[in-house]
Amino acid sequence: MEAGRIRLVSRSRRQLASYMWKYKALYVMALPGVLYFLLFKYVPLAGSLIAFQNYNIFNGITGSEWVGLEHFRKMFEHYDFLRILKNTLLIGLYDTIIAFPAPIVLALLLNELRLVFYKRVLQTIVYMPHFLSWVVVSGIAIGILSPSAGAVNHFLGWLGIEPVYFLGEESYIRSILISSGIWRDSGYGTIIYLAALAGINPDLYEAAEVDGAGRWRQTLAITLPSLLPTIMILFLLHIGKFLDFGFERVIVFLNPLNTENGEILDTYIYKAGLLQQQYSYTTAMGLFKSVVGLVLVLIGNFFSRKTTGESLY
Amino acid sequence: MRKWAAATMAGTLAIGTLAGCGKEAEKPAGAEGSKQGETTKFSISMRTLAFNYVEKSPDINQDKWVKMVEEKTHTDLDIVLVPHKDFEQKMIQMFATNDIPDVVQGSGGVNGKELGGSVQAGVFQPLDELLQKYGQNLLKKIPKDAWDNVSYKGKIYAIPEWLSNPSRRATWIRQDLLEKAGLPVPKTVDDYMAVMRKFKEMGVENPYMGRENFRYADTFFGAYDVFPYLSMFEKQGDQILPKFMDNENMMKALTTYKTMYDEGLINKEFATINPTKFKETILAGKAGIWTMNANELLQWEQQLKAAVPTAKLAIIPSPTGPDGSGGHYLYGSVSRAYFINKKAPNPEQIVKFFDWMVSDEAEKFFTFGVEGENYSVENGAVKYKAPQTPQEVDEERYRQAFLWMVQDTTYNKGTLSLTEEGKKLIRLYDEVLAKEGRDGISFEPRLEALQKNPDVSPISDQAPPVLLNHMVKMVYGKEPISDWPKAVEEWKAKGGSEVIKEATEKYNKKDGVTESRRK
Numbered sequence: 001m002e003a004g005r006i007r008l009v010s011r012s013r014r015q016l017a018s019y020m021w022k023y024k025a026l027y028v029m030a031l032p033g034v035l036y037f038l039l040f041k042y043v044p045l046a047g048s049l050i051a052f053q054n055y056n057i058f059n060g061i062t063g064s065e066w067v068g069l070e071h072f073r074k075m076f077e078h079y080d081f082l083r084i085l086k087n088t089l090l091i092g093l094y095d096t097i098i099a100f101p102a103p104i105v106l107a108l109l110l111n112e113l114r115l116v117f118y119k120r121v122l123q124t125i126v127y128m129p130h131f132l133s134w135v136v137v138s139g140i141a142i143g144i145l146s147p148s149a150g151a152v153n154h155f156l157g158w159l160g161i162e163p164v165y166f167l168g169e170e171s172y173i174r175s176i177l178i179s180s181g182i183w184r185d186s187g188y189g190t191i192i193y194l195a196a197l198a199g200i201n202p203d204l205y206e207a208a209e210v211d212g213a214g215r216w217r218q219t220l221a222i223t224l225p226s227l228l229p230t231i232m233i234l235f236l237l238h239i240g241k242f243l244d245f246g247f248e249r250v251i252v253f254l255n256p257l258n259t260e261n262g263e264i265l266d267t268y269i270y271k272a273g274l275l276q277q278q279y280s281y282t283t284a285m286g287l288f289k290s291v292v293g294l295v296l297v298l299i300g301n302f303f304s305r306k307t308t309g310e311s312l313y
Numbered sequence: 314m315r316k317w318a319a320a321t322m323a324g325t326l327a328i329g330t331l332a333g334c335g336k337e338a339e340k341p342a343g344a345e346g347s348k349q350g351e352t353t354k355f356s357i358s359m360r361t362l363a364f365n366y367v368e369k370s371p372d373i374n375q376d377k378w379v380k381m382v383e384e385k386t387h388t389d390l391d392i393v394l395v396p397h398k399d400f401e402q403k404m405i406q407m408f409a410t411n412d413i414p415d416v417v418q419g420s421g422g423v424n425g426k427e428l429g430g431s432v433q434a435g436v437f438q439p440l441d442e443l444l445q446k447y448g449q450n451l452l453k454k455i456p457k458d459a460w461d462n463v464s465y466k467g468k469i470y471a472i473p474e475w476l477s478n479p480s481r482r483a484t485w486i487r488q489d490l491l492e493k494a495g496l497p498v499p500k501t502v503d504d505y506m507a508v509m510r511k512f513k514e515m516g517v518e519n520p521y522m523g524r525e526n527f528r529y530a531d532t533f534f535g536a537y538d539v540f541p542y543l544s545m546f547e548k549q550g551d552q553i554l555p556k557f558m559d560n561e562n563m564m565k566a567l568t569t570y571k572t573m574y575d576e577g578l579i580n581k582e583f584a585t586i587n588p589t590k591f592k593e594t595i596l597a598g599k600a601g602i603w604t605m606n607a608n609e610l611l612q613w614e615q616q617l618k619a620a621v622p623t624a625k626l627a628i629i630p631s632p633t634g635p636d637g638s639g640g641h642y643l644y645g646s647v648s649r650a651y652f653i654n655k656k657a658p659n660p661e662q663i664v665k666f667f668d669w670m671v672s673d674e675a676e677k678f679f680t681f682g683v684e685g686e687n688y689s690v691e692n693g694a695v696k697y698k699a700p701q702t703p704q705e706v707d708e709e710r711y712r713q714a715f716l717w718m719v720q721d722t723t724y725n726k727g728t729l730s731l732t733e734e735g736k737k738l739i740r741l742y743d744e745v746l747a748k749e750g751r752d753g754i755s756f757e758p759r760l761e762a763l764q765k766n767p768d769v770s771p772i773s774d775q776a777p778p779v780l781l782n783h784m785v786k787m788v789y790g791k792e793p794i795s796d797w798p799k800a801v802e803e804w805k806a807k808g809g810s811e812v813i814k815e816a817t818e819k820y821n822k823k824d825g826v827t828e829s830r831r832k
Contacts, residue, residue: 057409058434079807080768142585167585168789255525255584256785259778271778274402276767277429 051284071284080263087174088264091250092242094178100238102182103189104231108219110190111197123194126187134184138252141180142167167255173262177250196230197223232310240297243289265289352383353662356391356414357651358407359715363397366711378712385678386666401427408436415657418718419650422462423470424758428652432470437652438660439468447664448472451719454671458830462647462757471650472667478723478742479830480750482641483607484532484632488625490517490601498629502536502569505602505632509578512601521573522603523583524591526775527784529604530583531641535751536634537566540642541776541784543763544755546816547829553816555771555809556753557780557801562635564797570788584785596620604641607746608724610738612706628741631749640749642774643830648722670719679717680727682709697731752831754820762815766808779804 020027046061051071053064075081106126113119129137144151147163156163166172204222213221247266254262265285273282297312305311361367370376373392383390393414395403400420404427407413413436419425423432431437444452451472459475486508491498494511509520524530534540541557549558557563573579580586586594594600596613598621605613607628614626631639651667653660669675681688681697688697700709713725724742729735763770771777776784783800786792805813820826 056434057405057429058431058436146582146585148582165582168582256778256782257584257789257791259782272767276764276770277405277426278764278767 048283048287050280051287053280055280055283057279067280071281072288074281075285075288080268083260084263084265084268087261088243088245088266091174091177091245091264094174095181095245096238096242098178099182099186100235102186104193104227106186107190107193107197108223110194111223112215123187123190126190128187129184130188132184134249134252137180137184137249141176141253145176167253168257170258170261173253173258176253177245177262180253181249192234193227193230196227200226228308229310232304232308233312236297236300236304236312239300240293242296243292352387352389353659353666354389354391355416355657355659355663355666356393357416357418358393358395358404358414359418359718360395360400360420360649361397362715364707364711364715366707367394367715368397378716381678381683382716385674386669388662388666405429413654413656415654416663417652417654419471419652421645421647421650422757423465425650432465432652436655437470438655438657439470440472440653440660440664441469443660443664444469444472447661448668450668450671451664455719456646458646462645463650471652472664472719473647473651474649474719474722475646476644476648476723477721478747479643479646479752480640480746481606481608481644481723482529482604483628483741483746484602484630484641485605485610485613486602486627486629487517487598487600488627489623490515491627492625500630500633502533502632502634506569506572506578509573509602510576513576513578517601518599519580519594519603520578520601522591522595522600523579524586524588525584526781528588528774529591530579531774532602532604532631532639533569534566535641536569536632536639537562538634538636538638538751539563539566540751540753541771541780542642543759543771543773544642544827545751545753545771546755546820547753548820551817552813553754553820554813557776560798560801564794565635567784567787567794567797571790571794574788574790584789598624607738607741610741611734614734615706628745630745638749638751640746640751643750643752645773649718651718667719670717675717676720676727679713679720680725682712695731697728699728699732750831752829754816754829755827756816756819757825757827760812760815760819762808762811766811769804769808769812777804779807 049061050064052066052068053061054067055061055064110119110123110126113122132140143149145153145166147153147165152166153163164172166176200223204226205218208218208222243265245264245266247264247270250262250264251267251270254267269282269285272278273285301311301313367373373379373394374390379390379392382388391414395407395418404417404419407417408429408431417428417431417437419428440448455473455475456477459473460469463469463471463473486498490512491508494508494515496508496511497504499505499508512520521532522530527534531540537559539556539559539562541555545556546553547556548554570579574581574583580594591603595603596617596619598617610626610628614624617624617626631641633639653663657663681695684690688695690696700706709728713728714722724739726739729739759770768779769777771780775781780800783792783796783803787794787797801809818824
């Protein structure tokens with residue numbers, strides 16, 4: 001593809017047409033995808049304009065009043081902005097450090113299982129929570145963490161520890177958010193890694209065994225390096241969504257006792273934007289989130305290319 | 314080939330015409346209110362109200378009751394359901410995409426959040442003239458404050474379904490437990506505390522049933538008249554202040570809750586008890602006193618008896634505070650309202666349709682259903698087959714409360730007065746609930762300062778986020794209750810001062826002010 005593109009540049013327009021004609025099947029196949037991105041990803045970008053307006057749904061983008069950076073100023077001046085941003089950053093950071101590697105570890109562990117039937121059963125079990133909605137997940141979590149009826153507190157009781165109202169304490173909310181995320185999604189996240197693992201040439205392992213490498217050594221010397229490209233790409237995609245923790249999974253856990261540490265930009269946007277109809281204001285916040293995401297991806301991509309040679313583009 | 318096609322075409326057309334004629338002919342000609350054989354077609358959006366029957370219906374437009382209404386009114390309805398829980402969002406989406414049906418059902422006045430300012434933007438048509446011509450029955454039956462609620466700049470913009478008694482939330486008690494406790498019906502906060510303590514001794518798990526954000530668990534804020542809600546402003550000196558700024562009473566109310574929390578009279582986990590858990594716990598017989606809408610009484614009693622056969626439910630006067638009154642916050646006078654799109658081709662027919670809703674025929678139909686199927690008439694008295702299975706209950710509720718679009722929704726007089734329990738409920742409404750309840754000065758449209766600062770803005774039955782956090786923490790003992798004045802200062806600093814200023818100005822100018830309905 002790369003070579004084709006370079007050659008194209010030097011050719012005349014007519015040759016381009018004939019080139020496209022030659023590969024028409026490919027272009028036609030690409031068309032739905034291109035249309036999809038244009039229609040659902042690029043066109044809505046124009047809607048971000050309302051961040052610079054006092055948007056009124058009945059006047060539309062053309063009829064609403066322009067206010068420039070007013071909403072951004074309002075956002076940065078908000079008395080709670082720093083607290084919410086801090087929560088968002090911290091939760092995003094924990095998610096990257098703890099939840100991102102979880103599927104990798106899980107995939108490696110699954111990969112070591114030799115009994116195929118057992119492996120399949122286990123895989124199915126760890127995938128399943130992914131298909132539960134966050135409302136259900138929060139229901140389960142609130143149930144098992146309950147001080148009166150929850151399993152966790154029963155267990156703590158055996159150890160002689162007083163029951164803890166986990167969801168009623170500010171200090172636990174972030175851990176609960178991260179761990180419920182791991183429980184729900186890490187199994188599903190292994191799919192892509194397991195696929196990558198399946199693609200590793202078995203000859204490499206055989207050769208290593210001949211050289212006297214144990215399983216641990218094989219993992220370090222063969223499996224991990226082979227997985228690295230996949231890990232890097234997924235990591236770059238992940239940090240692009242660094243501030244996008246998702247409102248759904250947080251709002252279901254929040255209550256007045258833990259909001260202090262649990263409120264993130266997404267939940268605030270939901271409350272202010274949808275519940276109080278502050279469209280422009282919250283679009284400004286969303287835009288801010290996206291810009292931060294873009295910058296993070298650019299930085300991450302740069303370092304990744306420098307250090308591992310892997311990059312998104 | 315071409316001939317064959319033409320023949321088929323002609324045949325189809327002929328059959329189509331015949332079928333069309335047949336359909337027209339079937340209609341009983343000359344029924345009231347409509348020209349013969351002419352059906353009015355219009356689309357209408359309706360909130361599902363989380364009614365099982367509606368949400369589980371495969372296609373509401375094919376529903377037999379809808380068909381019957383259509384037949385009676387010579388209309389062809391295209392009902393567009395709006396999911397109950399995402400109502401506001403879906404409505405806004407509807408306006409944003411400009412995909413607005415001929416009739417839009419809102420849930421309150423002209424300034425409802427779900428309408429997103431559409432009335433002011435001129436999406437709907439003023440109805441005064443049409444009502445004069447085609448809606449005399451509506452004008453006669455619907456009370457003035459309901460019409461006021463759906464008016465904007467002196468013009469009526471919607472046909473309201475009204476609540477003649479806006480005091481709907483009530484204090485419920487397990488009558489059987491109270492009898493067992495041997496205590497009289499509690500009146501004051503102290504009486505209530507005594508009953509709850511006794512319940513606790515008797516092993517009732519939740520003497521008072523708590524719920525997250527104090528929703529449906531706010532009885533004691535009512536006793537002290539400090540509801541931190543949207544409609545709760547009062548005049549203090551020359552300022553209009555929210556009632557929660559009555560620090561002394563607010564701290565008393567919070568202390569009451571804290572005492573209940575400390576003594577285990579309210580569930581220690583109430584901060585995470587959601588509506589489902591709330592109902593489950595009560596219906597499992599694990600609660601003594603709680604708050605619920607009175608109209609649900611008979612239904613809950615039936616369901617509770619499935620788990621605890623000896624259970625008896627009662628609605629009792631809510632605890633009274635220092636001023637000798639109490640009760641819950643009053644609902645708006647309008648429960649649903651129907652706005653007619655400016656672009657609707659046949660507004661006069663639509664008004665006629667709604668006019669039929671308040672007719673005697675409609676009342677009988679929606680209350681009792683179909684003669685021979687749901688009821689029979691013996692010696693001039695209606696013998697109603699009361700629904701037995703949960704499905705039948707759902708169906709009745711759908712017919713009486715969903716499909717009957719314009720009525721006094723306080724209670725269904727027709728079916729209730731057929732049974733002893735029903736009459737009891739009517740008495741409760743008229744004798745208990747009509748006398749209690751808290752209200753305040755409110756502003757329509759919502760004050761600008763509240764719109765701009767979501768954090769200091771209360772909603773209809775929930776405190777502003779800034780205060781709610783403190784309130785819950787104080788009850789849980791994480792902050793001292795004596796800090797309440799500080800919380801109020803915080804509220805003022807975060808935008809509350811503007812709210813007070815705007816409220817006072819608007820009140821003095823009589824601009825969009827609704828006075829308190831209860832003293």
